[in-house]
Amino acid sequence: MEVVDKSKFKFVGRDSRASEVIDTPTYSYWKSVARQFFSKKSTYVMLAILSVILLMSFIYPMVVPYDFSDVSNINDFSKRYIWPNSEYWFGTDKNGHSLFDGVWYGARNSILISVIATFINITIGVVVGALWGVSKSIDKIMLEIYNIISNVPSMLIIIVLTYALGAGFWKLILAFCITGWIGVAFTIRVQIMRFRDLEYNLASRTLGTPKYKIAVKNLLPQILSIIMTLLSQMLPVYISYEAFLSFFGIGLPTTTPSLGRLIANYSSNLTTNAYLFWIPLTVLVLVSLPLYLVGQNLADATDPRSHK
Numbered sequence: 001m002e003v004v005d006k007s008k009f010k011f012v013g014r015d016s017r018a019s020e021v022i023d024t025p026t027y028s029y030w031k032s033v034a035r036q037f038f039s040k041k042s043t044y045v046m047l048a049i050l051s052v053i054l055l056m057s058f059i060y061p062m063v064v065p066y067d068f069s070d071v072s073n074i075n076d077f078s079k080r081y082i083w084p085n086s087e088y089w090f091g092t093d094k095n096g097h098s099l100f101d102g103v104w105y106g107a108r109n110s111i112l113i114s115v116i117a118t119f120i121n122i123t124i125g126v127v128v129g130a131l132w133g134v135s136k137s138i139d140k141i142m143l144e145i146y147n148i149i150s151n152v153p154s155m156l157i158i159i160v161l162t163y164a165l166g167a168g169f170w171k172l173i174l175a176f177c178i179t180g181w182i183g184v185a186f187t188i189r190v191q192i193m194r195f196r197d198l199e200y201n202l203a204s205r206t207l208g209t210p211k212y213k214i215a216v217k218n219l220l221p222q223i224l225s226i227i228m229t230l231l232s233q234m235l236p237v238y239i240s241y242e243a244f245l246s247f248f249g250i251g252l253p254t255t256t257p258s259l260g261r262l263i264a265n266y267s268s269n270l271t272t273n274a275y276l277f278w279i280p281l282t283v284l285v286l287v288s289l290p291l292y293l294v295g296q297n298l299a300d301a302t303d304p305r306s307h308k
Contacts, residue, residue: 029221029304037301046290046297053287057107066101066257081273090279093266099276103283106257111287113169113258114238117176122231124177125184130215132185133192142185149182155241162245167253172245176238184230191223225303232295236288243284259284 037043079096082088090099132142149157161175195201196219204214239259245251246260247267254261259280266276300306 033301036306037298040297042293043297046293049286050290050294053107053283053290054111056104057111060101060104061108064101066098066105083273084275084279091273091275093269093273093276099262099279102257102262103259103280106259106262106280107283107287109169109252109256109258110239110242110260110284113173113176113242114235114291117173117180117238118231118234120173120177121180121184121234122227124181125230126188126227128181129185129188130192132189134196139189142189146182146186149179150186154179154183155244158241159245159250162250167251169252169256172242172251175251176241180234184234187226187230188223191226192219195219195222221302221304225299228295228299228302232292232299235291235295239284239288239291259287 079092080094082092084091088098088100090103092098093102128142132138157179158175161178162172165171165175201214201218204218242251242258243260243263246258247264249264252258252261262280263277263284266280269276
């Protein structure tokens, strides 16, 4: 029989606190969001394209003057319809305007309109939708308003409001925002009603957890991906709306450059000097597509179900 040397062993006392320790790695929601967001290669590509366009759209117009309505060079035939070259990267039009300058001035206005309109609609929609989802009295009123507005095509409402308000930068944003928030509010209302009565939220309320903590810790992570999805959809949509309205000569004044205005002005050059039409259209796509894809990747990353 083998003899055990008890001097090599010692008794360890029982730690009553050890049972309270959860033996799992520390979880950080936002760190997990960042890790998930940057794990996709498309994120880096789209962010690179978007960064270049944003820098050119907002820094270039600050250092290079440009007057969209200037026709002083219209009789200087040496500057008319110059194809893209080392001096005029995007060529010139019939007025001798550099298309390179016009594109970045136009992109700045188009992006600003989209970002401002989206921010206003998302903010109003989330606040109203949250109240809509927790209040039965508000729910009855808002459902009737939503049913009326949602049965009218949104573009028809925007066109009517644009004609009623007149052309202008802020007037166009107002036309986008008067009813643009209602769809966001309804979506948030549905999501709030979906998550508010789940077991863990009922347990939190029973244990006396403050409502703001339930909203921030329990509800916000669940609906944040929905908000980001709406954001990624609205940004390119409003850029497209602006381009559509400008194409038909409404929305912005004719002297204000935008990507839609450039596409409309140069649509007659589709067969001759086609670069005047295709370059602004390409920039419009290069603005809209990265905004949508980056927003979708961020929406996927903010969904807690996608975290490992």
